[in-house]
Amino acid sequence: MISRRGLLIGGGLILSGCDHVNESPAFRELLFGTEKLTMAGQRLVTDRHALAREFGAADLSPVFRANGTMRPGSDLYRRLVDGNFADYRLRIDGLVRRPMALSLDQLRRAPARTQITRHDCVEGWSAIGKWTGARLAPLLNSAGLLPAARYLVFHCADDFSGTPYYESVDLIDALHPQTILAYAMNDAQLPVANGAPLRLRVERQLGYKHAKYVMRIEAVDRLDRIGLGKGGFWEDRAGYEWYAGI
Ligand SMILES: Nc1nc2c(c(=O)[nH]1)N[C@H]1C(S)=C(S)[C@@H](COP(=O)(O)O)O[C@H]1N2
Numbered sequence: 288m289i290s291r292r293g294l295l296i297g298g299g300l301i302l303s304g305c306d307h308v309n310e311s312p313a314f315r316e317l318l319f320g321t322e323k324l325t326m327a328g329q330r331l332v333t334d335r336h337a338l339a340r341e342f343g344a345a346d347l348s349p350v351f352r353a354n355g356t357m358r359p360g361s362d363l364y365r366r367l368v369d370g371n372f373a374d375y376r377l378r379i380d381g382l383v384r385r386p387m388a389l390s391l392d393q394l395r396r397a398p399a400r401t402q403i404t405r406h407d408c409v410e411g412w413s414a415i416g417k418w419t420g421a422r423l424a425p426l427l428n429s430a431g432l433l434p435a436a437r438y439l440v441f442h443c444a445d446d447f448s449g450t451p452y453y454e455s456v457d458l459i460d461a462l463h464p465q466t467i468l469a470y471a472m473n474d475a476q477l478p479v480a481n482g483a484p485l486r487l488r489v490e491r492q493l494g495y496k497h498a499k500y501v502m503r504i505e506a507v508d509r510l511d512r513i514g515l516g517k518g519g520f521w522e523d524r525a526g527y528e529w530y531a532g533i
């Protein structure tokens with residue numbers, strides 16, 4: 288089993304003063320509320336920390352198709368593309384001690400991971416792609432999650448008829464070692480169609496959880512006040528499961 292200590296601390300990044308949230312009773316409490324950590328709960332945690340299968344270069348799909356939004360239509364996004372995302376800043380805020388605004392260069396210098404994984408869309412297709420991105424856990428460690436934080440909300444640059452796309456995950460997926468903010472796909476800069484400049488890879492979840500065009504990550508204590516309250520665009524609109532574990 289992967290040591291959670293190893294998974295979180297690794298990369299003392301941009302800011303010093305790691306919070307080591309993973310080791311603290313407060314961290315366990317925020318995952319499990321005030322409940323005692325039962326055997327069943329422990330097993331669940333262990334399973335959810337397991338890695339998604341990784342593949343080799345020979346398994347890569349010849350084409351990794353794009354789905355959903357292919358190019359956000361806002362003026363803001365168009366300007367970012369025109370400037371090759373030099374003005375892009377990822378905001379990390381909400382229930383954190385140190386809100387951050389990170390440029391793409393800063394993200395590229397953050398502790399990174401590369402992985403070849405299979406993406407499964409509920410619409411009935413899969414594709415194997417190679418992703419490189421900043422590991423989310425060290426970024427969160429730098430921002431310093433407050434004890435009340437239970438979920439992360441990913442706010443995206445695109446919308447469908449005026450409703451912004453968003454997604455959310457709990458802290459188990461947020462801190463999973465394969466959860467990255469990808470800026471590269473198949474060894475090239477992430478294409479616009481696949482979520483440039485930054486898209487979430489949350490490899491134990493179905494395709495719609497992998498938010499593209501991520502502009503802001505908000506740490507929250509509850510999801511019922513975000514969007515229509517179900518934790519994601521498709522969860523709100525089409526009744527998709529919030530927990531889409533695979
Ligand atoms: N912002 C945003 N993220 C999104 C979507 C979207 O339309 N907008 N579509 C989702 C769905 S349903 C899938 S299957 C994947 C598709 O990723 P791809 O375009 O790289 O294939 O992105 C997900 N993330």
Ligand SMILES: [Mo]
Pocket residue numbers: 354407408409410494495
């Ligand atoms: Mo999808």
